[in-house]
Amino acid sequence: MSDARAIGEVILAVESISLAFGGVQALSNISFDVREHEIRAIIGPNGAGKSSMLNVINGVYHPQQGTIHFKGEKRHRMEPHKVASQGVARTFQNIALFKGMSVLDNLMTGRNLMMKTGILSQALYWGATQREELKHRERVEEIIDFLEIQSIRKTPVGRLPYGLQKRVELGRALAAEPTLLLLDEPMAGMNVEEKQDMCRFVLDVNEEFGTTIVLIEHDMGVVMDISDRVVVLDYGKKIGDGVPDEVRSNQAVIDAYLGVQH
Amino acid sequence: MFYRENGQFKTSYAEDQALLSIRQDRWFIWLVLVVAFVVVPLFASEYLFKAILIPFLILALAAIGLNLLVGYCGQISLGTGAFMMVGAYSAYNLAVRVPDLNILLVFVLAGLITTVAGMLFGIPSLRIKGLYLAVATLAAQFFMDWLFSRVKWFTNDSPSGSVTAPAITFFGATWDSPTEKYLLVLAIAVLFALIAKNLVRSNIGRSWMATRDMDVAAEIIGIRPVYAKLSAFAVSSFFVGIAGALWAFVHLGSWEPLAFDINRSFSMIFMVIIGGLGSILGSFLGAAFIVVLPLLLNQVPHWLGIPISTATASHLEFMIFGALIIFFLIVEPHGLARLWAIAKEKLRIWPFPH
Ligand SMILES: Nc1ncnc2c1ncn2[C@@H]1O[C@H](COP(=O)(O)OP(=O)(O)O)[C@@H](O)[C@H]1O
Ligand SMILES: [Mg+2]
Numbered sequence: 001m002s003d004a005r006a007i008g009e010v011i012l013a014v015e016s017i018s019l020a021f022g023g024v025q026a027l028s029n030i031s032f033d034v035r036e037h038e039i040r041a042i043i044g045p046n047g048a049g050k051s052s053m054l055n056v057i058n059g060v061y062h063p064q065q066g067t068i069h070f071k072g073e074k075r076h077r078m079e080p081h082k083v084a085s086q087g088v089a090r091t092f093q094n095i096a097l098f099k100g101m102s103v104l105d106n107l108m109t110g111r112n113l114m115m116k117t118g119i120l121s122q123a124l125y126w127g128a129t130q131r132e133e134l135k136h137r138e139r140v141e142e143i144i145d146f147l148e149i150q151s152i153r154k155t156p157v158g159r160l161p162y163g164l165q166k167r168v169e170l171g172r173a174l175a176a177e178p179t180l181l182l183l184d185e186p187m188a189g190m191n192v193e194e195k196q197d198m199c200r201f202v203l204d205v206n207e208e209f210g211t212t213i214v215l216i217e218h219d220m221g222v223v224m225d226i227s228d229r230v231v232v233l234d235y236g237k238k239i240g241d242g243v244p245d246e247v248r249s250n251q252a253v254i255d256a257y258l259g260v261q262h
Numbered sequence: 263m264f265y266r267e268n269g270q271f272k273t274s275y276a277e278d279q280a281l282l283s284i285r286q287d288r289w290f291i292w293l294v295l296v297v298a299f300v301v302v303p304l305f306a307s308e309y310l311f312k313a314i315l316i317p318f319l320i321l322a323l324a325a326i327g328l329n330l331l332v333g334y335c336g337q338i339s340l341g342t343g344a345f346m347m348v349g350a351y352s353a354y355n356l357a358v359r360v361p362d363l364n365i366l367l368v369f370v371l372a373g374l375i376t377t378v379a380g381m382l383f384g385i386p387s388l389r390i391k392g393l394y395l396a397v398a399t400l401a402a403q404f405f406m407d408w409l410f411s412r413v414k415w416f417t418n419d420s421p422s423g424s425v426t427a428p429a430i431t432f433f434g435a436t437w438d439s440p441t442e443k444y445l446l447v448l449a450i451a452v453l454f455a456l457i458a459k460n461l462v463r464s465n466i467g468r469s470w471m472a473t474r475d476m477d478v479a480a481e482i483i484g485i486r487p488v489y490a491k492l493s494a495f496a497v498s499s500f501f502v503g504i505a506g507a508l509w510a511f512v513h514l515g516s517w518e519p520l521a522f523d524i525n526r527s528f529s530m531i532f533m534v535i536i537g538g539l540g541s542i543l544g545s546f547l548g549a550a551f552i553v554v555l556p557l558l559l560n561q562v563p564h565w566l567g568i569p570i571s572t573a574t575a576s577h578l579e580f581m582i583f584g585a586l587i588i589f590f591l592i593v594e595p596h597g598l599a600r601l602w603a604i605a606k607e608k609l610r611i612w613p614f615p616h
Pocket of ligand 1: 021025047049
């Protein structure tokens with residue numbers, strides 16, 4: 001379906017990642033790669049370690065073992081804000097918006113790394129700061145148009161319904177103009193119509209901006225439809241990896257989903 | 263005249279981002295400014311200046327500072343009294359030891375010294391939150407109480423421990439009449455309110471609010487927690503330090519550390535909660551409330567012919583504060599400012615409530 005974008009070189013490679021919380025082994029020896037411009041899904045039952053994987057990529061969790069190469073360079077232990085500055089943005093399974101701020105301000109915050117004026121200039125809100133705010137406001141308005149959330153731009157996000165909050169959170173991540181976008185269950189809890197919208201946004205982002213996307217999703221239909229390749233996790237282990245058709249016919253994956261006893 | 267934004271179409275984002283994008287708000291602010299700068303000085307009595315307006319404005323300035331930290335960045339501080347104290351004694355020492363220094367510069371430098379102190383005591387915020395942070399900032403209070411009562415150098419070896427500020431002179435004039443003092447603190451309060459407004463609608467203000475609302479997400483989007491928190495402590499302390507210097511120089515004249523004790527810290531916290539966390543306007547409302555309430559409690563029973571002792575009045579004051587704090591924390595954490603916003607919202611759709 002997505003012929004316009006050419007899938008490129010490996011942009012992210014995680015190798016032999018192991019992560020434990022006390023006695024709980026959330027991830028055991030996980031390796032996979034993500035190629036430029038592709039949509040890479042991570043699936044697996046609850047508690048499989050999917051969110052933990054994103055948190056490792058993000059720098060929120062530091063794995064006990066394993067390495068990460070991003071854009072060809074080996075990444076050392078890195079804090080989340082540092083990872084963000086390399087062009088990684090994400091959304092959360094449990095929406096993590098800035099509840100007291102408006103939609104517009106949430107999106108503007110997504111661009112904080114591109115804002116350079118000093119505190120004195122901001123205190124005066126003259127010249128440089130005003131120009132900078134305007135410039136970024138224009139970009140943010142494009143995203144607002146893209147996500148069709150014009151009518152709520154001034155609304156505090158805490159007051160929005162769940163589905164719209166998910167959309168705004170995507171907007172905040174997009175505002176950062178990431179090269180790698182991590183989406184943690186962007187369609188969870190949505191009705192069919194909202195899911196379709198979200199699918200369309202994800203595909204459009206991928207096609208129009210060429211953004212590489214790592215997507216965690218439970219809805220198999222969606223996953224098989226939109227992803228280029230799929231990683232399957234179960235109890236912290238990788239049990240499958242490949243194009244949707246391969247994964248679908250993989251016996252271990254079928255067992256995991258049908259709940260065969262381990 | 264209706265309070266409407268109908269028909270006021272914004273043709274550019276610049277217009278939409280302006281400080282007061284609704285015309286009526288703009289008029290209202292200009293009206294308030296004209297009254298404050300022109301009408302009040304013509305008619306107000308000395309009592310009004312000294313007992314109400316001057317303390318109100320200085321406390322409002324301190325409340326804005328505290329609100330930037332607590333209301334906007336979500337960090338708690340129980341040490342505002344201590345930082346006002348740092349501002350007051352820094353200004354005192356600068357003014358006494360370097361007599362040629364312009365007094366406005368003295369205030370700014372006092373603010374900068376307080377900034378450094380505030381950042382030092384803000385360091386624990388990088389590790390701890392909530393109650394623990396509150397206790398850590400309380401340490402600032404005890405430390406400063408000790409520092410300025412025990413280390414005689416800071417009080418210029420004054421035998422009583424009390425110090426007196428030199429007269430305020432600049433631009434070749436002495437600003438010692440109540441009207442002049444009022445205009446001085448008014449100008450400073452307005453300037454700093456504007457600065458605060460600008461900061462909270464810029465990148466730095468958004469990084470504070472993001473840290474307040476969801477610190478993990480803030481960091482993931484690129485905000486360095488160290489920078490966001492320490493800059494909030496820094497800016498907040500700058501405001502509070504200048505307010506402390508003004509409180510000492512303009513309002514009190516002579517003072518000792520007791521003037522900035524823990525009660526001052528608590529009363530500042532009350533102010534921002536009652537006025538409205540995360541609101542500049544609320545900082546003014548809260549300060550007005552705290553200044554005016556005790557006076558009202560003393561006066562109203564008199565007017566009504568009810569005998570009430572000063573002690574009872576001050577007990578009443580505590581009870582009312584207590585009840586209000588609980589009310590606002592539970593029912594309306596955004597305080598008086600939110601009530602004001604609701605009133606405006608109602609007015610906007612009045613008389614067709616749909
Ligand atoms: N911060 C944490 N502390 C302790 N255990 C955690 C933490 N985060 C995840 N886990 C555990 O790691 C395992 C994987 O969780 P998670 O990555 O959230 O799974 P998924 O997203 O696939 O549902 C679970 O057993 C979970 O309880
Ligand atoms: Mg999860």
